[in-house]
Amino acid sequence: MRKSTAWDVAEKAGVSQSTVSRVFTGSARISAATRDRVMEAAKSLDYLPDKRASRLRSGHTGxxxxxxxxxxxxxxxxxxxxxxxxxxxxxxxxxxxxxxxxxxxxxxxxxxxxxxxxxxxxxxxxxxxxxxxxxxxxxxxxxxxxxxxxxxxxxxxxxxxxxxxDNHAGGRLAAEHLWNQGYRKPVFLGPIESEQRQFHERFEGFSEALRSFGSKSIIVQNLTQKDRMQQGREAIARLADEGTDFDSIFAACDYIALGALDALNERGMRVPEDVGIVGYDGLDATAHANPPLTTIKADLEKAxxxxxxQVLGQDEAETSALAPIELIARASTERP
Amino acid sequence: MRKSTAWDVAEKAGVSQSTVSRVFTGSARISAATRDRVMEAAKSLDYLPDKRASRLRSGHTGxxxxxxxxxxxxxxxxxxxxxxxxxxxxxxxxxxxxxxxxxxxxxxxxxxxxxxxxxxxxxxxxxxxxxxxxxxxxxxxxxxxxxxxxxxxxxxxxxxxxxxxDNHAGGRLAAEHLWNQGYRKPVFLGPIESEQRQFHERFEGFSEALRSFGSKSIIVQNLTQKDRMQQGREAIARLADEGTDFDSIFAACDYIALGALDALNERGMRVPEDVGIVGYDGLDATAHANPPLTTIKADLEKAxxxxxxQVLGQDEAETSALAPIELIARASTERP
DNA sequence: ATTCGCGATGCATACGATTGCTAATGATGC
DNA sequence: GCATCATTAGCAATCGTATGCATCGCGAAT
CATH class of the missing domain: 3.40.50.2300 (Response regulator)
Known part of the structure; x- marks a missing residue:
């Protein structure tokens, strides 16, 4: 049983094939009576326009x-x-x-x-x-x-x-939050030297804010792109082995934060008492971590x-290239 | 600048358009020399066949x-x-x-x-x-x-x-595991009376296995389809309020299990000492739960x-309608 | 030498819609 | 009562490829 075409509908409705097309594209001026007749015929024939053909002819794919x-x-x-x-x-x-x-x-x-x-x-x-x-x-x-x-x-x-x-704002938010909670010796964990500019933006927002608070120095652990959690773990191991003095962490992404958290827990360093942690991305897993992690979460619906x-042409004024972010405060930075 | 077509390539390669088409579909017999010539011309013109046209003509979309x-x-x-x-x-x-x-x-x-x-x-x-x-x-x-x-x-x-x-096997696996860990008073939590047959299949596998072990009775909490975690919580609350005696739970899905776990934790019932829990689906969140949940995990790659x-026609012998499952044993059923 | 067969290619049509242009229709103005 | 215009619908070309059929060339068979 062959699928019906616009010609079948046209015949049944007593109009031309182009009229059927016009009814379905809604583009041209068609009288209400004709439209109804066509739609009825289409319905009874279970007709739907063939996308392959309309795409070829119209020039765009939708x-x-x-x-x-x-x-x-x-x-x-x-x-x-x-x-x-x-x-x-x-x-x-x-x-x-x-x-x-x-x-x-x-x-x-x-x-x-x-x-x-x-x-x-x-x-x-x-x-x-x-x-x-x-x-x-x-x-x-x-x-x-x-x-x-x-x-x-x-x-x-x-x-x-x-x-x-909005990486810059996210970094700033992390800095403000940690500072407000009384943390004064922050570590930044992330691949800032990679080509992936977004991590660098987070770092810049973070360090600029801290500087404006009068913070002397930030310890930076530059990571690579591979296995994030592992990198987070190793960074903490490094800091601990070197006896570095720090009281808080801003991780460039949640996986790094989760890895760091693991390492801290293993070493008996208490979160949030000894060390506060802020992650980035708002992953679900951060809510289930032990303790739950504070994280910067982008509004993905908006994104x-x-x-x-941006890519299809803006109807609304959605022209911004920065998606809004918010800080989700959880136990990992809840200093007593 | 117009995109180039098969005609442009044909002209450049000194062949007909149909030859170009044949080269790109690989369907017909084309001499190696011609093929090379066409491919070269195509490359220099940055030609790719227009999917809209080939779909229309060939009759299938891919x-x-x-x-x-x-x-x-x-x-x-x-x-x-x-x-x-x-x-x-x-x-x-x-x-x-x-x-x-x-x-x-x-x-x-x-x-x-x-x-x-x-x-x-x-x-x-x-x-x-x-x-x-x-x-x-x-x-x-x-x-x-x-x-x-x-x-x-x-x-x-x-x-x-x-x-x-493979819901039936999954239910059986859950039963065997709980039984082997020494749990003897199981509860099943799930919407078995819903039209969604899969939950019923899990229940059947579970209860059949338990019967074969000589288990007298299974407590069944029939849930509705709405908010899973909430349903899991409420089911445990109900059982606790009624003073029902149970020592283990098989939840028809992980969200129900997570809800049940919450409720148990709130009531101070220890997992796995007082109550063992097995979930279903292998969600990531179960690995981060407190304690981590045992769950039945389907092989999604295979699925x-x-x-x-099945839907495109079977090349390999992938004709089974049941995806293999495995039990991921975690702390929630690790009886001391 | 003529014919046959077969691999390799060209010709021409069809896929099913969209759309510019034209024609028909009825309403309106004078 | 005729010219004008707006509205609605039809005609026919077109989008770019796939593909059945015809053709062509050339070696093999008779």
Whole structure:
């Protein structure tokens, strides 16, 4: 049984095929009577316009490609929950604008198929990802820097079209919070020297605020991009072994914070009494940690809307490239 | 600057357009020399076949639609992480077969756009979801029961095309584990009377195994579909208030288990000494709970492959509708 | 030498909608 | 009563590729 076409509907409704098309696109002026007749015929034939044909003819696809960069070794369960949430948010925002979303998980480091716009699969592209697949980012780099219809989350490198969390404000918030809780010897944990500019932004917001409070020095542990939790653990181990004197930690992401927390717990350093911790990202896991971690959380619903607005053209005034953030205060910084 | 077409490539390579097409589809017999010439011309023109046109002409899209049903009130961060992981797994499995994935989050209860196959947006459809948007399931029900090119995760109702976790085996595993740890007075917590057959399957596996061990009776708390954690909490409150004598819990899903754990902790009932708990789903949060929860975890990588194989036609012998499961033993059932 | 077969390529059409232009219709103005 | 205009609907070209069929060239078979 062949699927019915606009011609079948036209015949049944006693109109021309172009009239049927006009009814469905809603573009042209069609009288109410004709519209009703066509819709009725369409309904009885169970007709829906063929997207393949309308896309070819009209020139646009009504599709937004969303590429999620993951680490090659990650299974679907191990993909960063933050990336999933942002993905969901982008899809929802796109849907609200009448766009469908083509989703691809980009795990490989050597093979890429992210040419969705070029092959007319989508009108635009959003790239989301953990910062830990450098090869993939390198691949997308020229696209993100030059092409108009491509945008990414975060700030993987200078001059990229991006929407990102308000990292500077987030860093400042962390500093203010720790300072207000009476912590005076902060450590910053993060890969600030990596190309991933977002960590540097967090660090700058953090250190600028501390300086303005009159803080003398900040201990900085520069990390690499690999296994975050492990890096967090090792950094604390290093500091402890060196006998460094510190009373608080601002971790550039929650996984680093979770790793640091583990290391502190192992060493019998009490949180928040001996050391306060603030993370970044608002991962669910921070709420279940022992003790629950204070964290900087970006508004992902907003972020999704901003990404979509930027890349598809802004209807509303969603033109900002910085997603609002808030500090979620929890026990890890609740000094008695 | 217009995008180049197969005609441009043909002209440059000195062949016909159909030859260019044949080179790119790889379908017909083309001499190596011609192929090289065409590929070179294509490269220099930065040519990629237009998917819109090839889909229209060829009759298939090479796209798999994935619909994720969520609760209307959920933000992207609140969507069940299990659903996200399964989504990722399905996308990956589809990609391995050369399919792209069209993803849609279906939150609304009254409006549906899930007609991706009908409007030639995709060749087939996979439906994933929490069990908590009944209206959405009702909408998809006829599709899942009749259409060949639609399949879902779980067993929302009888006779649906589905792939699901091996619930019966999972229930049995939970029973065996609790029994081996010396627990003798089990409670089952779950919505077994709901239409969602999967919970009933878990219960049956659980109770059959217990009966085979000679267990006299199982206390059953039948829950509704709403807010899982809350239901788990309330069930424990009910049992405690009634002074029911029990020493272990098998929760039909992890959220129920987490809620139950909360309630036990609040009442000063020790886990695992006084009460053992086994959950279901293998959520990350169970690993961070206090104490970490034992849970039944389905192999989602496999599940994704099975879903895709079933709905797109099976290459490999991935014809099973039951995804393998394993029990992750943690402190919540580690009786001294 | 003629024919046959087969691999390699070209020709021309079709996929099913969108859309610019034209035509028909009825209403309106004078 | 005729010209004008606004509205509505039809005609036909077009989007870029895939593909059935015809063709062409060349070696093998008779």
């Amino acid at each position: 599709v937004l490609a969303v590429v999620v960069i993951t680490r090659p070794e990650d299974s679907a369960r191990e993909v960063n929950p933050f990336a999933y949430a942002l993905l969901g948010s982008v899809c929802k925002a796109a849907s609200q604008r009448g766009y469908e979303t083509l989703v691809a998980f980009q795990a490989a480091e050597d093979e890429f198929y992210g040419r969705y716009v070029e092959q007319r699969d989508a009108d635009a592209m959003v790239v989301i990802g953990t910062t830990q697949n450098q090869a993939a980012w390198d691949y997308f780099r020229p696209r993100l820097q030059s092409e108009e219809r491509t945008i990414c989350w975060g700030l993987p490198f200078e001059e990229a079209h991006s929407v990102r969390s 999704g809307q901003q990404l979509v607005a | 796209v798999l639609a994935v619909v994720v049903i969520t609760r209307p009130e959920d933000s992207a961060r609140e969507v069940n992480p299990f659903a996200y992981a399964l989504l990722g797994s399905v996308c990956k499995a589809a990609s391995q077969r050369g399919y792209e994935t069209l993803v849609a989050f279906q939150a609304a209860e009254d409006e549906f756009y899930g007609r991706y196959v009908e409007q030639r947006d995709a060749d087939a459809m996979v439906v994933i979801g929490t069990t908590q948007n009944q209206a959405a399931w009702d909408y998809f029900r006829p599709r899942l029961q009749s259409e060949e090119r639609t399949i879902c995760w779980g067993l929302p109702f009888e006779e649906a095309h589905s792939v699901r976790s 994704g492959q099975q879903l895709v194989a």
